[in-house]
Amino acid sequence: xxxxxxxxxxxxxxxxxxxxxxxxxxxxxxxxxxxxxxxxxxxxxxxxxxxxxxxxxxxxxxxxxxxxx
Numbered sequence: 406x407x408x409x410x411x412x413x414x415x416x417x418x419x420x421x422x423x424x425x426x427x428x429x430x431x432x433x434x435x436x437x438x439x440x441x442x443x444x445x446x447x448x449x450x451x452x453x454x455x456x457x458x459x460x461x462x463x464x465x466x467x468x469x470x471x472x473x474x
Contacts, residue, residue, distance in 0.1 A: 413471075 428434060439455035 441452040443450040
């Protein structure tokens with residue numbers, strides 16, 4: 406059980422590293438249509454709604470493939 410958890414943690418860390426290296430090459434992440442971006446005189450607010458939804462859908466599909474019995 407602990408072995409499987411360590412393998413999964415390693416895979417997650419490797420994928421996180423790949424994503425961190427690839428993010429500068431994908432400037433559209435966080436700038437999709439539907440993402441909220443408000444700017445005023447003294448503040449700015451950015452909430453990537455659509456980006457979060459797409460990320461949630463992709464992670465749900467991938468995790469369901471891994472944990473299906």
